[in-house]
Amino acid sequence: NAGVTQTPKFRILKIGQSMTLQCTQDMNHNYMYWYRQDPGMGLKLIYYSVGAGITDKGEVPNGYNVSRSTTEDFPLRLELAAPSQTSVYFCASSYGLRSDYGYTFGSGTRLTVV
């Protein structure tokens, strides 16, 4: 059972470039999330999805876009990379927003924008 898989693990982008961070889960979870982790800042929610075709903004959505065409996949798109987007990105999933089901996290994507 793979759980939540994120690719790539590492990436260096130049300012203005675009890229997609991939996230897929095999647990049939309805809910998926993207967080970014910055040193000393904890995790900030970027976007989340309550099911295929439904997404909503989190605390820090600017500069990012998401889509949810299937239950399994929740890619995060950076259109014009900026140095402020240098961070570690985590995808997570759960059965529901009710957190007593627990979140399962991927191993993260470390992104550097230069």
Next chain:
Amino acid sequence: AQSVAQPEDQVNVAEGNPLTVKCTYSVSGNPYLFWYVQYPNRGLQFLLKYITGDNLVKGSYGFEAEFNKSQTSFHLKKPSALVSDSALYFCAVRDPLGNTPLVFGKGTRLSVIA
């Protein structure tokens, strides 16, 4: 809005000594509270949760946490620390009256010294 505070960036403890990692929260109703642990270059892993019931919650790897409603706290504890407990610990909260994902604290780095 819900929030959680972890007042210590770093906690150092000698192996075999008891450890405490502090967390306070702010929500409008009764909270759902969680602790997650992150080892280097890994995603977050669930440790324990408080939803309702006994104020003392036991979790993985010998950790426990005490919910204190009057002090709005949910401190993580372990009677005897191990070097392998060294990691980054996150407290998280969710207001069950709302319909929003978990909000995480900024994290506390625990260092257990042999």
